[in-house]
Amino acid sequence: MIRLFSGLLLGFAAVLVATLPLTLAAPTIEVTPLTKDQVLRGRFEQLRFLQGFQTPLKSAGTFVLAPELGLIWRTETPFELTTVMSPAGLVQEVGGRETMRMPSARIPFISKLYAMLGGALTGDWEALSGAFNITRKTEGKGWRLKLEPLHADDPEMPIRTIDLHGSRYLEDADVVKLNGDRDHLVFLDQKLESAPPTPEEATLLAAAGQR
Amino acid sequence: MIRILALVWLAIVILAAGYLAVRIHDGLPLRTDLLALLPREDQDPVLQRASDAVSRALARRVVVLVGHPSAKEARAAAIRLTADMTATGFVDPVADALDVDRLKQLGTLYFSYRRGLLSEADRALLAAGEGEAVATKAMAQAFGVGGIVDGNLLRSDPFLLFPSFLADLPFPLTRLRIDDGMLTVTDGHVTWFLIMARLTGEPFALQVQQRLVDAFDHSAAVLRELHPGLQIKRLGAIFFADAASRTAIGEASILTNLSLVGIILLIVIVFRRARPLLLNMSVVGVGIGSALAGSLAVFGELHVASLLFGTSLIGVAVDYGLYYTSSVFDPAGGTPRERLRRVFSGIVLGLLTTLLGYGALALAPFPGLRQIAVFSVIGLLAAFATVVLWLPILDTKAARDPGSFLTAAGRMCAFWEAASLRRTRSLLLFVALMTALAGLALVHTDNDVHRMQALSPELLHEQDEIRDLIGTNAATQFLLVEAPDDETALRREENLAPLLARLKTEGALLGAQMPSAFVPSAERQRENQALVQTALEGPLLSRQRNMLGIDPAVADANRSNNEILTLNKALASKAVPLLRDLVLAPGLHVVTLQGLARPDAVRAAFADIAGVRFIDPTADFSALLGKYQQRAVLLTALSAALMFVALAVRYGWKGSAWVMAPSVIAILLTPAILSLAGETFTFFHAMALVLLLSVASDYAIFCAESPADRRAVTLLAVWMAALTTLLSFGLLVVSRVPAVHNFGSTMLIGILLALFAAPLATRGSVKVKRPPARIARAEEEHARIV
Numbered sequence: 001m002i003r004l005f006s007g008l009l010l011g012f013a014a015v016l017v018a019t020l021p022l023t024l025a026a027p028t029i030e031v032t033p034l035t036k037d038q039v040l041r042g043r044f045e046q047l048r049f050l051q052g053f054q055t056p057l058k059s060a061g062t063f064v065l066a067p068e069l070g071l072i073w074r075t076e077t078p079f080e081l082t083t084v085m086s087p088a089g090l091v092q093e094v095g096g097r098e099t100m101r102m103p104s105a106r107i108p109f110i111s112k113l114y115a116m117l118g119g120a121l122t123g124d125w126e127a128l129s130g131a132f133n134i135t136r137k138t139e140g141k142g143w144r145l146k147l148e149p150l151h152a153d154d155p156e157m158p159i160r161t162i163d164l165h166g167s168r169y170l171e172d173a174d175v176v177k178l179n180g181d182r183d184h185l186v187f188l189d190q191k192l193e194s195a196p197p198t199p200e201e202a203t204l205l206a207a208a209g210q211r
Numbered sequence: 212m213i214r215i216l217a218l219v220w221l222a223i224v225i226l227a228a229g230y231l232a233v234r235i236h237d238g239l240p241l242r243t244d245l246l247a248l249l250p251r252e253d254q255d256p257v258l259q260r261a262s263d264a265v266s267r268a269l270a271r272r273v274v275v276l277v278g279h280p281s282a283k284e285a286r287a288a289a290i291r292l293t294a295d296m297t298a299t300g301f302v303d304p305v306a307d308a309l310d311v312d313r314l315k316q317l318g319t320l321y322f323s324y325r326r327g328l329l330s331e332a333d334r335a336l337l338a339a340g341e342g343e344a345v346a347t348k349a350m351a352q353a354f355g356v357g358g359i360v361d362g363n364l365l366r367s368d369p370f371l372l373f374p375s376f377l378a379d380l381p382f383p384l385t386r387l388r389i390d391d392g393m394l395t396v397t398d399g400h401v402t403w404f405l406i407m408a409r410l411t412g413e414p415f416a417l418q419v420q421q422r423l424v425d426a427f428d429h430s431a432a433v434l435r436e437l438h439p440g441l442q443i444k445r446l447g448a449i450f451f452a453d454a455a456s457r458t459a460i461g462e463a464s465i466l467t468n469l470s471l472v473g474i475i476l477l478i479v480i481v482f483r484r485a486r487p488l489l490l491n492m493s494v495v496g497v498g499i500g501s502a503l504a505g506s507l508a509v510f511g512e513l514h515v516a517s518l519l520f521g522t523s524l525i526g527v528a529v530d531y532g533l534y535y536t537s538s539v540f541d542p543a544g545g546t547p548r549e550r551l552r553r554v555f556s557g558i559v560l561g562l563l564t565t566l567l568g569y570g571a572l573a574l575a576p577f578p579g580l581r582q583i584a585v586f587s588v589i590g591l592l593a594a595f596a597t598v599v600l601w602l603p604i605l606d607t608k609a610a611r612d613p614g615s616f617l618t619a620a621g622r623m624c625a626f627w628e629a630a631s632l633r634r635t636r637s638l639l640l641f642v643a644l645m646t647a648l649a650g651l652a653l654v655h656t657d658n659d660v661h662r663m664q665a666l667s668p669e670l671l672h673e674q675d676e677i678r679d680l681i682g683t684n685a686a687t688q689f690l691l692v693e694a695p696d697d698e699t700a701l702r703r704e705e706n707l708a709p710l711l712a713r714l715k716t717e718g719a720l721l722g723a724q725m726p727s728a729f730v731p732s733a734e735r736q737r738e739n740q741a742l743v744q745t746a747l748e749g750p751l752l753s754r755q756r757n758m759l760g761i762d763p764a765v766a767d768a769n770r771s772n773n774e775i776l777t778l779n780k781a782l783a784s785k786a787v788p789l790l791r792d793l794v795l796a797p798g799l800h801v802v803t804l805q806g807l808a809r810p811d812a813v814r815a816a817f818a819d820i821a822g823v824r825f826i827d828p829t830a831d832f833s834a835l836l837g838k839y840q841q842r843a844v845l846l847t848a849l850s851a852a853l854m855f856v857a858l859a860v861r862y863g864w865k866g867s868a869w870v871m872a873p874s875v876i877a878i879l880l881t882p883a884i885l886s887l888a889g890e891t892f893t894f895f896h897a898m899a900l901v902l903l904l905s906v907a908s909d910y911a912i913f914c915a916e917s918p919a920d921r922r923a924v925t926l927l928a929v930w931m932a933a934l935t936t937l938l939s940f941g942l943l944v945v946s947r948v949p950a951v952h953n954f955g956s957t958m959l960i961g962i963l964l965a966l967f968a969a970p971l972a973t974r975g976s977v978k979v980k981r982p983p984a985r986i987a988r989a990e991e992e993h994a995r996i997v
Contacts, residue, residue: 050362051363053761057760
């Protein structure tokens with residue numbers, strides 16, 4: 001339902017924020033916005049701490065972030081799972097079988113969200129700071145960024161805080177939800193490529209959001 | 212003797228006036244919906260009840276969108292508007308709202324019964340033996356990026372069947388999202404906030420309409436000033452009803468004033484005295500007052516339409532007064548009583564024939580028209596009593612010189628009598644006959660309710676905009692499921708689901724809501740429980756728990772039991788929005804339809820399914836109007852036949868035929884001319900014909916009852932009667948409300964024809980040398996009284 005969908009979308013929002021390249025996130029460094037023909041690639045490890053679970057749910061894989069086109073999040077362990085989010089919507093599939101599809105035409109909020117994040121990607125922080133209170137500080141060579149929702153009582157906002165930490169690139173992120181569940185993400189082997197996404201990736205991105 | 216009767220009548224009128232004053236002081240209970248006037252016949256009470264309940268629920272819905280480029284300002288305005296509307300006491304703002312608390316309640320209610328609740332997709336997968344796919348889907352959510360997974364939920368529902376069921380619930384507001392407790396949608400640069408409310412009062416009660424819409428308009432105006440750029444759109448029967456009543460009342464007051472001024476001028480010009488005016492005013496006043504008091508006493512409330520139609524019939528009553536007051540010009544002169552005696556038989560016969568027609572209206576199977584009949588009969592009798600008992604006492608003694616009007620009126624007789632014009636008359640008759648034949652052959656009837664109301668185009672536009680913005684499009688048509696009990700009804704609905712899904716893919720409709728989507732039948736819940744057990748938990752539960760790292764001991768503790776959610780439990784919880792509107796009674800359920808594009812396809816698809824009916828209240832109502840129209844035509848014919856027989860007692864068969872001729876010409880030629888002019892024939896035309904018959908027959912009888920030397924005086928009276936009728940009802944032809952226009956156009960043409968043809972009736976009166984015993988006795992009796 002409405003709340004569940006938007007909760008889900010904000011989960012994605014958190015991750016998208018978390019994958020913002022360093023150049024944008026670090027306030028002390030000269031901002032070089034990610035341009036249209038650049039692609040950020042890397043590996044991730046995700047630990048999901050759920051209330052009442054003794055061990056976290058562990059997953060790992062690769063990601064591709066292409067401005068204006070979207071994000072591809074490929075989980076490789078414990079099983080193969082691909083999630084693609086684009087301005088047109090999102091789609092999730094396991095072993096070629098679709099497990100979720102949400103065109104933004106059905107939920108207009110998704111495109112608003114994407115506009116917010118797309119803005120941040122190209123150096124426009126205004127949209128994002130309309131929803132979050134952002135605290136930045138430097139820590140040795142690196143930096144730390146804390147995002148807290150401006151309207152904590154908004155039922156659409158299931159997130160308590162997002163903590164980001166990195167130096168040249170974002171290195172790890174902590175997303176804490178209202179109920180205490182927490183995602184810890186670590187990003188590795190990141191590199192910025194001045195090449196468009198591969199044809200296969202482009203197909204995936206284009207397919208997200210279609211009915 | 213007559214003085215005593217006059218005093219008795221005065222006492223009755225004073226009593227009635229007192230009663231009326233008390234009722235008006237308490238607020239006149241006026242109703243404005245057509246539905247209340249023409250209740251369905253009791254062929255199928257179940258159907259009627261269902262149809263009324265659904266229509267009422269729809270009619271009580273109020274939807275308002277408040278939009279502004281700044282979401283903050285839009286929200287503030289929406290909150291203020293809601294408060295202002297609630298302050299009237301006529302709306303309940305939270306009744307339909309799908310707010311956060313409601314969602315929590317909903318989740319809590321369903322959670323304990325979740326083992327029996329499956330989404331369509333999950334159910335299909337499990338039934339196909341693809342439990343693996345369901346398990347994988349849950350794993351994807353648990354491990355995937357972002358995600359809604361809540362630790363507590365995952366532990367008690369490791370296959371995430373429950374969120375899947377919740378997401379599958381068919382809530383109609385597909386484009387809305389919740390923002391801080393309010394439903395909202397953003398379109399372009401404008402953020403809209405939704406206000407949903409339910410009327411606690413009657414949408415068709417004039418008072419509720421005016422007070423609520425006034426409060427709304429006032430609040431909207433204030434808010435627009437406060438927040439420049441604010442847009443407000445509204446949807447709801449009450450806004451349409453209010454706009455329609457405002458149009459009708461506005462028109463009515465203009466037309467009433469026009470016709471009142473016209474009638475006063477006419478009487479003053481012809482009589483050149485104030486007294487005849489006062490006399491006729493008192494006749495009309497007493498007539499309408501008594502009819503109002505009598506109808507209120509009998510029915511307790513009054514419908515605006517019966518007021519309109521009834522008052523129009525009393526317009527006939529003024530004819531009696533005019534007929535009497537014109538006798539002041541009688542060359543034979545005489546005291547008021549002598550003059551009354553001369554016109555008495557005409558008035559009595561006129562009254563008798565009219566009562567015959569309306570008596571039939573009261574007795575015939577027209578339950579809804581009974582109010583009109585009672586109103587008219589009381590009004591006519593009161594007007595008659597006033598003319599006969601009061602007017603001679605109040606009138607001046609002296610006879611008066613008629614002046615040039617009389618000569619002018621007399622000239623009309625000449626057309627029908629002059630031998631030299633015989634050929635012209637034959638030609639005219641031929642033309643009339645051809646017109647009647649051609650016109651009647653072309654008569655086209657159409658009683659579509661949509662075309663009878665003047666729906667405000669502005670409101671229609673707003674309605675479409677709102678539907679586009681919030682993505683809902685509730686149809687007035689619906690499916691009615693009938694079964695001996697709720698469980699059977701729910702099973703029937705579950706069997707309908709595939710058919711509805713097919714219609715959806717064919718584009719016949721966008722969606723449907725039925726009780727079984729919110730509460731599956733017990734049978735279905737047990738099936739689901741079994742499916743979950745055999746296809747999911749049996750083979751896959753321990754693996755799923757292993758992968759997720761759930762401790763079985765802890766998980767088993769809060770595993771749900773196999774209890775069944777019953778419809779009564781869901782209803783009692785009040786947690787499920789809409790459900791209350793969908794369950795009318797045990798075993799009597801409604802399936803509402805969204806975005807119905809092809810009603811015929813849906814009707815056809817459900818035609819042969821037992822226990823399910825496609826109901827279209829608007830079409831049913833149009834059909835009902837059509838039926839009433841046929842009956843009104845039939846009644847007109849029947850009344851004419853009865854009048855013919857009754858008049859034959861006095862005039863003989865041939866004479867009666869002549870006296871009836873003007874009326875028959877009027878009621879046959881009028882629809883013919885209208886259809887040649889391109890108007891379709893509706894219920895309201897037919898109702899005007901009923902009235903026309905009695906008016907036309909009055910004119911004819913007045914003519915037939917006057918000897919040759921008084922004919923000109925009588926014709927003057929008929930002229931004035933016709934002009935007053937034209938001024939009051941003929942004027943309705945300019946109305947923007949099609950129903951009223953139809954009534955007016957019929958009266959306009961019909962009265963002109965009746966007036967023109969009235970002198971024909973004198974040919975029937977030639978042999979009135981020895982009046983039949985009954986009438987003669989009445990006359991003698993009256994003479995004695997006088």
